Amino acid sequence: MSDFFSNGWSVFVAGATILGLLLCLVLLIIASRRKIMANDNTTGHIWDEDLRELNNPLPRWWMGLFVLTVVFAGIYLAMYPGLGSTEGSLKWTSTGQYEAEQAKARAALEGVYAKYAAMPAEALAKDPQAMGIGERLFANNCAGCHGSDARGSKGFPNLTDSDWLYGGAHDTIIETISKGRNGVMPPMAAAVGTPEDVRNVANYVLSLSGSPHNSIAAQLGKPKFGACAACHGPDGKGNQALGAPNLTDKVWLHGWGEDAVMAMINNGKNNVMPAHASRLSAEQIRVLAAYVWSLSQTTAVAAK
C-alpha cells in the first residue's frame, strides 16, 4: 500500500523537509554574519531596567558542527527514504532489513542444527545441547497451550504420558508439529438415539476405563456403542490413523465424568493444533519433536 493517498502529500513532505534544512542553514549564516555593538561585553539588550545579557560567543567550530549536521542530513536523505515517498539510493526498507536479518539468523542457525539433521530421536534425547534447544523451543512455541511442563490442560493434550492421539513416533510428532492436526468428533446424538441412549452410551464409555459409572446404564449402552466403533474401534481402543482417542485409558482430554462425555456425544468437538512449519524451520522442528518425544519416555524424563 502506498504511504500517501495522493502524490501531492509526498511532494509536500519532501518540500517541507528541504525547506526546513535550507532555513536552518540560512539562519546560521545570517546569525554568524551579524555583529553587535559592544563596549561592555553585553549584547546591548536590557530588560527590567537593568538586566543585561552577557555576550558569551559560541566557538566557531561549533558552528562548523552545525553545518556538518546539515550536510549529514542531505546525504542521509539522498541515501535513505526520508523525503516523502522517495526511495533513496540505498533502496533501504524495513521489510528488506528484516528479511536480511532473518536470512542472517537462519544462516547462523544452520551451523547449530547441521549436526542434528541425521540423528535419530534416541540420540537427540541423549544430547544435552539438543535437549536444551528443544526445551527453549518448547517454552517459546508450545508451552502456551501445553503448559511449560508439557502436561497440557483441558482440551490440550498431555505430552508427557504415553497416550498419543496420532502416534508418538519421532516422525509422527514431526508431522504433527509441521502440519498441525484437526481433531474432529462429529455430534453423534442422532446416531446413538434418544437422550436416554446417550446417557447409557456415556456410562458404557466410562466403564471401558473403569472410571466411576452406573453399571446398569453401561450395560444398556453397550449395544449402542456401535455408532462410535467406526472411529474408536469395537473395543474402544481408538485409532491413531484418524486421531480417534483411546477410550479405555483414564486420559480425558475434554473433561471426565458423565456430563463431559455426554456433551462430547451431543455436541461433538473440533480441536485444532496449528501448523508450525511456517514459524519454525524443519531442523528446529526435528529437534523440538525429539524433545517432545523424550518427554513421553519415562526413562528420559527421569534422567533429566
Add this chain to the structure above:
Amino acid sequence: MSSEASATTQPSQSGGDAAVEMVSLYQAQKKIYPRAVTGWFATWRWSLVWITQLLFYGLPWLNWNGRQAVLFDLGARRFYIFELVLYPQDFIFLTGILLISAYALFLFTAVAGRLWCGYACPQTVYTEIFMWVEQRFEGDRAARMRLDAGPWNAEKLARKGGKQLVWLSLGLWTGFTFVGYFTPIKLLGSEALALSFGPWEWFWVLFYGFATYGNAGYMREQVCKYMCPYARFQSAMFDKDTLIISYDAERGEPRGARGRKADPKQLGLGACIDCNLCVHVCPTGIDIRKGLQYECIGCAACVDVCNGVMDKMGYARGLVRYDTQNGLSQHLTRSQLLARMFRPRVLIYTAILFVISAALMASIALRTTFKVDVVRDRASLARQVEDGYVENVYRLQIMNATEQEQRFTLTASGLLGLRMQPAVDVVAVGPAEARWISVALRVPPEVAASEGAGAHPIQFEIRRLASPGTDAGSLMEKSTFVLPR
C-alpha cells in the same frame, strides 16, 4: 579592555571608558599554550594521574578464579567484579554507586570547589598526559608558540610527527583497554596482534581511541567550557565559605613590575608583579586575577606558579591561594576557615553520603548469592487432573551468583494440601548460570471446593543446600494459585 579578554568574562564595572566596537556572536578558537608547572598541587595532580591510570590500564589484566577479575560480559549479561558475580537484576547497585558519586561530588564541591575537575576528571588527566608528551617533543610554552608560528621544515615535521605518533598510540591503547573491560583482554590482545577484531571491537577501539586523542589532544578546555554541564551548575553548590582558587586583590593591587630589591610600599605597589605567569599556566586560558569565573577548573596551577614567584621575590606565599569569599573579605585565619567547613550543607552532604555508602556496602555484603524468579503459566490458568485435583504450572528461574555449583530444594506452601507433583528433587545450577525449571503444584478437590474460585497467594521456598564454600540459605518467592470456577 580588548574584545578577546572580555569575551567570556563578566561585564566590566568600568564599561564607560572601553571603546565601542563591533564583535561577533561567534568566536574563532584561540589556541591555548599552557606553561608547564611544578609545585605542591601539581604533584598532587600527577599522583592522581598515576593512580587513576594504573587502575584503568592495569585492572583488566588482573586474574581472579581463573578469569578476568573485572569483566562486564554484556553478551552473557554477567558482570564480574572480583568475587562478585552480578546479574542485570543487580543494577540497583549501580544506582547506589551513582548516588554515592553524585553526593561525593556535591560534598567536595561545597568544601573546596572543583576538586574533581582539577585533579581526577578524565578530561584533565588525559590532557595532562598529552600535554606532557607535547612538551617532550615541542618544548614549553614559548618554544611551542615559536614552533607553531615558524615555517614547516624537517625539524618541525619530526617534532609534530613524533608527538602525533605517541598521541595516537596512547589513544589506541586507551581504546583497547576500554574494550578490554567488556571482552577478555588477553583474547583481545591476541586478536590485536593478528588484527582480527570483530566489527564492534574495531568500532569501539577506534571510537574510544579517537575520542581520547581528540579530547585530550585538541578539545581540551573546550570540553570544560562548552560541553561539560558540571561547570554550569557548580554555582548552585558554591557558597561564600567554599574554598576557591582566589587572588588576594587587596594584597596584590595595584600590580606592576618592579625590581627584586625595590620596596613595593615605596613604589605604591601591591604584591603582584604582573608577570602574567598565572595566565600562562592556566589550562583554560583565564586570568584568575579577574575573580572567580565559571571556566576555572580549580587545578591550582596558578597557585603553584605564583608561590614560586613569591619565593623568588622574597614575598610571603599565597597571593593566589585556596581561600573563601568570606575568608578574603573578613581576613579569616586558617583555623577559622576550617571551622567554617563544618556548616550545615557540608554536614548534611556528609551524612547522606555516609548513609548511602553504608547501605550499599551492607546490601552487597548481605545479598543472597542466588536469585529466583517465579513465573506462572499464563495461558492455562489451572487444570483439573485425575481424582479432581487442581493443578497450576509455574516456571522458576534459579540464578546462581557464585562461581561454584549450587544445589537447591524447592517447597511450596500457602494452601492446605498444596504439593509439588511430581516432587522436584535437588536442582543443581552451574557456576554463574541461570536455570529454568517447570514445576506443577496441585491441591486436593476438597481444598479447591472450600477455598473457592480465584487467585490465592502462595509462597515458594527455595533452599540452598550447604556445600563446601557456600552456606545454606533460603529465599521466599510469592506467587498465586488459581482455582477455577
